[in-house]
Amino acid sequence: MLMPPAGRLARLYYLPGTFRQLSAGDHVLCAVSGAQIPLDMLRYWSAEHQEAYATAAIATKRMLGA
Template structure:
């Protein structure tokens, strides 16, 4: 049985509408806020910037260039 390592950072390749997991893990880090995002809760990312975002507000601010 394959298990996802608990507490381990996953590496992802973000695509439009989906992502591909490159290394095992159970979360990624929000590119703006730095908070961990469980993979099963990951809904917002940029394929162009290859970044994940914790909330729709953070994603919107980042994509409009208002967050660094």
């Protein structure tokens, strides 16, 4: 089984309810905080804005424009 390179930033295309991995990696960065989000822990993103969020609170705040 091939494993993504450890410590490498993945490129994703975000869709409603899922995402497509465009390049190998093991994490993405939160668009607001800059925190690393392991792909297996990624739960919050915006397909419209094509960005990931580290927590539900950050995602909600971003969506409300605060």
